Amino acid sequence: MPLLDSLTEALRVLPGVGPKSAQRMAYHLLQRDREGAARLAGTLAAALAEVRHCARCNNFTEAEVCERCLSQQRDASQLCVVEMPSDLMVMESTLAYRGLYYVLMGKLSPLDGIGPRELKFDKLVERATDGMVQEVILATNFTNEGEATAHYLGEMLRARGLRVSRIARGVPVGGELEHTDLGTVAQAFVERRGW
Amino acid sequence: MPLLDSLTEALRVLPGVGPKSAQRMAYHLLQRDREGAARLAGTLAAALAEVRHCARCNNFTEAEVCERCLSQQRDASQLCVVEMPSDLMVMESTLAYRGLYYVLMGKLSPLDGIGPRELKFDKLVERATDGMVQEVILATNFTNEGEATAHYLGEMLRARGLRVSRIARGVPVGGELEHTDLGTVAQAFVERRGW
Numbered sequence: 269m270p271l272l273d274s275l276t277e278a279l280r281v282l283p284g285v286g287p288k289s290a291q292r293m294a295y296h297l298l299q300r301d302r303e304g305a306a307r308l309a310g311t312l313a314a315a316l317a318e319v320r321h322c323a324r325c326n327n328f329t330e331a332e333v334c335e336r337c338l339s340q341q342r343d344a345s346q347l348c349v350v351e352m353p354s355d356l357m358v359m360e361s362t363l364a365y366r367g368l369y370y371v372l373m374g375k376l377s378p379l380d381g382i383g384p385r386e387l388k389f390d391k392l393v394e395r396a397t398d399g400m401v402q403e404v405i406l407a408t409n410f411t412n413e414g415e416a417t418a419h420y421l422g423e424m425l426r427a428r429g430l431r432v433s434r435i436a437r438g439v440p441v442g443g444e445l446e447h448t449d450l451g452t453v454a455q456a457f458v459e460r461r462g463w
Numbered sequence: 464m465p466l467l468d469s470l471t472e473a474l475r476v477l478p479g480v481g482p483k484s485a486q487r488m489a490y491h492l493l494q495r496d497r498e499g500a501a502r503l504a505g506t507l508a509a510a511l512a513e514v515r516h517c518a519r520c521n522n523f524t525e526a527e528v529c530e531r532c533l534s535q536q537r538d539a540s541q542l543c544v545v546e547m548p549s550d551l552m553v554m555e556s557t558l559a560y561r562g563l564y565y566v567l568m569g570k571l572s573p574l575d576g577i578g579p580r581e582l583k584f585d586k587l588v589e590r591a592t593d594g595m596v597q598e599v600i601l602a603t604n605f606t607n608e609g610e611a612t613a614h615y616l617g618e619m620l621r622a623r624g625l626r627v628s629r630i631a632r633g634v635p636v637g638g639e640l641e642h643t644d645l646g647t648v649a650q651a652f653v654e655r656r657g658w
């Protein structure tokens with residue numbers, strides 16, 4: 269297969285990219301922006317080699333344990349569970365929270381074959397039962413899948429004797445943290461309830 | 464800068480990819496499809512190293528001269544000028560044309576700084592005046608920019624004593640070859656007129 273066709277096919281690995289736009293992208297990379305294309309190829313290879321998951325919070329990092337988890341400034345008695353790194357960044361932006369995080373890197377989604385094992389819930393349990401954590405705050409989205417994930421996690425963590433809370437439904441029902449204004453997310457954190 | 468952020472930034476080189484979707488793509492590549500991501504990085508690097516422009520038709524190829532240009536089955540007296548490789552593929556699909564091609568890899572677009580020099584019109588002139596070509600068929604799109612390109616090329620090539628034709632406006636005004644049904648494109652070829 270010509271490399272141009274291989275490239276077009278390889279680009280379809282990107283979410284939301286169909287055949288037509290993959291072809292447009294391939295032309296663009298080879299014809300209009302070879303420098304940017306080389307940067308993309310190099311950065312992607314480097315990221316694949318270097319970026320891993322923090323041993324404590326599961327977020328992306330290039331170290332064994334990320335800076336946030338190592339910080340002495342954070343309250344190690346609170347552990348906030350979010351779906352994605354972008355959700356963590358939203359929580360951080362509110363300035364309402366000073367504890368630590370656990371990033372699921374997804375949500376329960378049986379139709380996509382993503383269950384407790386794929387999301388490595390055992391790693392979260394291990395993290396939450398380190399003896400320091402007093403409260404686990406579930407901050408998954410208020411979508412159907414995010415709610416199902418929170419319910420599952422709530423039962424699982426309470427069964428281990430942990431105190432579990434859920435950020436308040438100030439986040440619009442069916443909404444996602446990433447698309448919610450910071451004040452609402454902050455309020456939702458303050459009004460979290462037992463779970 | 465963390466590699467994850469570098470990757471997100473590098474992905475924005477892709478046409479139509481904004482900050483949010485670049486971030487989604489970076490997560491997806493690192494989390495959900497590392498194999499596909501590695502294939503993309505490798506294929507992109509290989510394509511950048513190996514894919515060049517055919518010395519005769521200017522289309523993408525991995526050889527000095529592409530297979531189509533070397534074929535003995537094509538009518539070397541006709542040269543069809545198209546904007547992009549995808550347009551060439553549409554012309555081929557009609558089975559109405561047996562001549563050779565020249566691929567501009569774009570169209571005149573003064574606002575984007577793309578003029579006759581950027582499109583290497585001198586390479587087309589050299590190709591069209593090889594002594595074999597009897598007729599140059601302009602098959603640029605019927606958009607404003609495609610029409611302007613055809614007008615410019617028509618004058619330039621006629622001034623060199625070449626016979627120039629334009630595919631018929633059977634292609635809808637304002638339309639693009641890639642989004643036109645094959646029968647219409649075939650008819651437009653048959654009804655090409657002096658230019």
Ligand SMILES: [Zn+2]
Binds near residue numbers: 334
């Ligand atoms: Zn961490």
Ligand SMILES: [Zn+2]
Binds near residue numbers: 520522529530
């Ligand atoms: Zn060629």
